[in-house]
Amino acid sequence: MKHIVHILRGILCALIFVLVLELCARTDDVLSYGAPFWGPYNNEILLKTDNLGKWGKPGARYEKWQLNSLGYRGPELQPGTVRIVCFGASETFGLYEAPDEEYPRQLERELNKLAGKPEFQVVNAAFPGETLPTAILRVPEVVSQIHPSYALIYPSPATYIEITPRSVSPARAPRPESLDDRILGLRISERVGNLLKSALPKAVQTRLRQFQIERDTTHVRVMQTLAEANVERFREDLGALVKSLRAHGVEPVLVTHATIFGSALTPEDRDLLIEWRKFYPILEEGGFIDMERRMNQAIRETAACEKLYLIDAANEIPPGPNNFADMVHFTTSGAEIMAADLAVGLKPVLFPQTYGKNLAPSAGRSPASIGCRSSARLGVSNR
């Protein structure tokens, strides 16, 4: 009997321990982020799902991420401003930057500093996991809500590794939430998981990722490099987005995709490539660098063919951990460089009187030489 009492008391103590941890986690959320005490609290609360896929929930807030009343990250729309809308995925939405330091916010500040008054508003219409097909479908809604004059397109090439049928909006179907993710809806379970993940030595983390990749690719054919069909599909979708925006009276500006990787790979880079591959196991690590190069070339060629302004962030933003928190997502200082780079690139578009429109064709590249389907004059930013 005494033993049973001891065991029961032990179980009670363990229960109290976990419950108090959970209570602390919830109180912390309330105090730190104004989160609701009851109910679920995770990044899913930022999004709603409609017939086109996932979209920002108006007014939602999760930790440092705050959406406005239209469901875009950032402040409310200001009347009487020239609006620039940013299309992209998590790199544009902003993951690791300090609040209000994601590149669209910093770009807005840069442009208004150049203008000397609050003349411009940069609206962040990007979402984590957003793809070009989804963006195309969203154009009418975005344009009717924001009335932008310009659109910055910063596409995420990795979403084209696993091509989905054109009818499906998200490139990757949302994974159903499992007990593994959030044990019985306990907020503390996610924190424990994150803490353990961050505390594991790098070598162990990489090894675990390799195990997972091996498991995920047991019955799948792995690509050494991205198939040309995927690049072609990316090119088509990018062209379609450009056309759709133009049809709605919005002038697109293309931006090439920057990554942490420099010309020579370091041992840390190899670990990062394995980390990246964990999300897209069907492409070998080396294929990611090749994919970036080819996709960026596709962006440059699209810009040339469609006579668009191009901002070559891939070549402008110095690689390395100062500017990137992981493979592709910016740190605050990386976002600052990106914003400064975009502001310089947008100068001739937004301030033609001051900086002039230089539409000189780029050296040695004519629309015909790069295989445009309908060639015309080139448009390159004067930088």
Place this chain on the structure above:
Amino acid sequence: MNSQALLYIIVLPIAWLVIRCFHATRSRQIVLLLTSYLLYASWGIGFLGLLILSSTANHLLGRLLKARQSVGRLWLGILANLALLGTFKYARELLPLLGRTQLAPTIAHIVLPIGISFWTFQTLSYLLDIYRGEELDPSFTEFLLYMAFWPTVLSGPICRLSSLLLQLRSTENPTLNDAVRGMDRICVGLFMVALGEILANGIHFDQGVDHAFQIFSPNFTGPDVWCLAFGYGFELFFNFAGYSHIVIGAARLFGFELAENFKAPYISTTPSEFWTRWHMSLSFWIRDYLFLPLAMFNRSKLWRNCTLVISMLIFGLWHKGTPLLAIWGIYHGILLVLHRQWQELKRRLGWDFSGPIPNLISWFITITSICLGWIFFQSNALTQAFDMLRSVIKVSSYSMITLPHSLYFLVLVLVLGYLGTLKLGNLVTGRLNSFSIPTEVRFALYSTAIYVGVFHSAQTQAFAYFKF
């Protein structure tokens, strides 16, 4: 939390269970030593090699000294240890003087082994104690363990072999009571570290004491500087005293009782009292092995005062060989001299300032002068420190504040809250002793402390004294 912390969390419960299985002292010592080496190696395998090398050499030196207590042998030991410390800790400070000499690139690559200042001072105390004729006869394993003992090897408290040896030889296993007392101390420590973290980072992003020190500009006003001086003083106290609580608690889990390292230093009413309450293991070390032997050389007042300043200068340089830390040490030396002179003056004139009001004034002068000294400790450059002091003495700079209100609020609440808690603690201590906390409530408190200390501060937590 980093990978080392995770390793500690995994390894220590296992070591605790293993130790409870052993009854032979030597087996327990070996388990403790292997645990300590495993944990220390997680900070760098090279560091472990250096620690083992130093331990072996010093054990040998100790034996030589014990065989014949000669000054030469003592100095050999002292100089060898100071050379080791100097190479790893101070050589980099000479880089600007070396310019482009051949030595410069080699020195630039020297990495500070974690805890070297602490375990080198432990070694020195061992050699000095033997020279003084103390009966210390540690076996090789015991000495290795004394040097590498996992709770203290990283940031102290600096132990004396005489206080640890008997405990190392104890035949008793850690009890459940040890575990409870240890957990209590760890929880208090976690709370304190979290408070230090809040002061460092602020209530709102980038509005804490550390950020203010980083962005300091000469436009900061007098109140701003006072806010930063008090804020940093309490941040460092919460951080280091909290860490010491965790270390003492962790050692207690294994049945070891370590000496206290902090004893409510900010209630001190004189600078001398402050140094009997702040980083006690180091200040007592300096007193016993530096100040007292130096003071013995000459009985003159002038020499005694000089000795005080020299001792405090070395205290400052122990942290880091920079001009700022040297000034910080000298500043405290001068405070101690001034206090001594004041006491003499009172004695000579027969003044008696006892009672609550003089005590309050004395406390106020002490805490403000101590906190003002932290400016030298935390500033990034001499110019910053002097700019801050200029703001303090410039009357016109008291008309406004430039730091965020939230930082003022935070510093005020934590300073007053801490002092109030001490007062309240004194009132209820007697009653609490007879009140046993039910196990269930204790678990709830542990849980809260672990959340606050581990999860809430998980991203930014760092122990300030790891860099020394």
